[in-house]
Amino acid sequence: MEAHANDSPGWGGKFNFEKLGKRRAAIEPQASGPQSEIKSRFSLIWAHDIGDEDNHKEWIIRDIFGAGEFSYIVGQPGAGKSMCATDMACHLAAGWDWHGFKVKKPSFVLYIAAERAKLTRRRIKAWRxxxxxxxxxxxLVVSGYMNLTxxxxxxxxxxxxxxxxxxxxxxxxxxxxxxxxxxxxxxxDQNASKDMTRLIDAVSLIQETVPRAHVSVIHHTTHAGTRAKGAIDLDGAVDVSFMxxxxxxxxxxxNTxxxxxxxxxLMAYEFESVTLGKDDEGExxxxxxxxxVSLPDTNGKGLPPLSKSHKDILEIARELMGDKEEPVPGQLVREAYYTKYPNKDRETLKRGYSxxxxxxxxxxxxDASDGFVSIIEGH
Structure with missing residues (x-):
């Protein structure tokens, strides 16, 4: 066993059991200017009334989970998705930085263990x-039958x-x-848009009522292991995706x-077994x-491995160059890249491509010069 050394303030110790009460209105940042008098159940603000509250993004875990955002963590069965999420949850609740990623303050975490709840509880006990x-x-570990569709x-x-x-x-x-x-x-049916959007609607309601919380769904990949299983609506709904x-x-x-x-x-890890005790049979x-552990060097240059955006651009360039292996117009590469992400806004895609x-x-x-793109020989 080892103690955790960390410079962040951390969780203070015992629950104080002081009721927070109804404080939803206090969570939402207030604009610096006068509010619209239009009556609506939606939040409204004129462009000229937008203040400084949106200048900076709030992170739950820096560069991992943004406040009020939606993500998924996918992988093949047994890849370690739930272990990763459990470790994040415990660090956040303790107020500890997550392996170099800053945690500003401790937060309460709701962990819906709809699958293998007993194993989730044992993992948390092992973490402690x-x-x-x-x-x-x-x-707080929640289990029991749940249907969000x-x-x-x-x-x-x-x-x-x-x-x-x-x-x-x-x-x-x-x-x-x-x-x-x-x-x-x-x-x-996870492959049907109408069913996937029902789950997204349920998540949206939770986010609207609990606006600071980040919602992360653990999911499986396709058999090919290249993307999240099911309808592409899920890809369009999340703010960030992990594999x-x-x-x-x-x-x-x-981060894909x-x-x-x-x-x-972002990080690499392995698993260590922690002994918890003996069962009824003495085992x-x-x-x-x-x-x-250290991130593996997969390209021989000491650089981080290629991201999904890198791979998409290389794939597009190869297809457009074909057998001629001649440079292709950069605009064609850019537009083909945009079509791979139909649910992302153009400005976000533009920044990501650049x-x-x-x-x-x-x-x-x-080589990207004079308006043309080509793959350098050998790659």
Whole structure:
């Protein structure tokens, strides 16, 4: 066992049980100018009344989870998706930085263990033992049958649980983990847009009522392991997507797409078994914990491995160049790149494309000059 050394302020110790009460209005930032008098259940603000409250993005975990955003973490079965999410949840609740990614303050975490709830509880217990954490840890594990595609009743129940838990522990909810999408999907068809949008609607209701919390869904990839399983509506709804899988002898968490933030490989880890005790038959019970390791060097240059944006641009350039291997107009590459992300706004795509092209040029993988793009021989 080892204690956790961290400079961040951390969770103070015991629940204070002071009721937070109804404080939703206080969470939403207020504009510096006068508000519109138009009557609506929606939030309204004129462009000239927008103040400084939106100048800076709030992070729950810096460069990982943005406040009020939606993400998914995908991977093949057994890849370590849930372990990664559990480790994030415990660090956030403790107020500890997550392996170099800044946590500004501790937050209450709701972990919906719709799959393997007992294993989730053992993992959290193992985390506490590994890090010698004996104080109250504001992670609330929820289990039981849940269906987020058949009406909004279960979404409303989640909101009710969050509001009661915030009052009990005295902290705002910063993270909601839904583990897994399949186990809260009911009898819906994950490949059907109409069913996937029902789940997205349920998440939207939760976000509207608990506006600071980041919602992250654990999900599986397709058999090919290249993207999240099911209808593409999910890809369009999330603000950031992550993939977990083996790479270079370790398990790697990769940011595969973000409206803003760092893309590419973020961290690598392996698992360590922690002994919890003996069962009724006298056999030792263990549970795994996440242990960070160095990111693997997969390209021989000491650079982070290529992100999804890098790979998409290289693939597009190869297809457009064909057998002639001649430079192609950069505008064609850019437009083809945009079509791969139909649900992202043009400005976000423009920034992402520009960053990726510059990075590929810096790596010596492409030549992008005079309005043309070509892959440098050997790549």
């Amino acid at each position: 033992k590994k890090h010698c954490f004996s104080d109250d840890l504001p992670v 058949d009406g909004l009743e279960d979404a409303k129940e989640i909101i009710s649980v969050i509001e009661q838990a915030e009052g009990e522990c005295g902290l705002e909810c910063g993270l909601i983990v839904i583990d897994t999408l399949t186990r809260v999907f009911g009898g819906g 977990v899988g083996p790479k270079g002898g370790a398990v790697v968490l990769e 797409g973000a409206n803003d933030g760092k893309e590419g490989d 030792w019970t263990t549970a795994p914990v996440l242990v960070p 960053r990726a092209i510059k990075s590929l040029k810096d790596r010596g993988l492409v």
